[in-house]
Amino acid sequence: MAYWLLKSEPSSYSWERLVADGRTNWDGVRNPQALNNLRAMKLGDRAFFYHSNEGKEIVGVAKVVRTFYPDPADKGGKLGMIDIEPVMPAAVPVGLKAMRANPDLSDLSLLKQSRLSVCPITDKEWSVLCKMTGVPPDTEDAKNR
DNA sequence: GCCAACGTTGGC
């Protein structure tokens, strides 16, 4: 399983709205690098949900429920989207400052490339962030327990 | 609201 981080401005699409919707299609990604990441996602992959601009913190965990498919509105056929569902909120929202302050996260792509809206996260970074957010590393297990 | 960093566009 791979791990990711999805970034969104709360004013355009917030975690609260994702929870209310129960599921959403993650579209509107234009950056080629971010699109590549979207394409690489597999069913069941986990992603932290990060609020940029307002809040600037990780607020929850989502999972991929549909892999990449093309955006019908895009004539060029380059754009596409995935579908995600909320898994659980972060018990402790983790802000940028806290991530910067943690040496284990110094390679985090979010910190290095602040403009990349879909970034990969390593297994190690995932477990570190899970500890910080108070999220069980294996959220599927936690749900079935 | 400002500004730095980064992406994209368009003229050559």
Place this chain on the structure above:
DNA sequence: GCCAACGTTGGC
């Protein structure tokens, strides 16, 4: 295909 100009993003 290069590169300057411009637009956008996102942290502060």
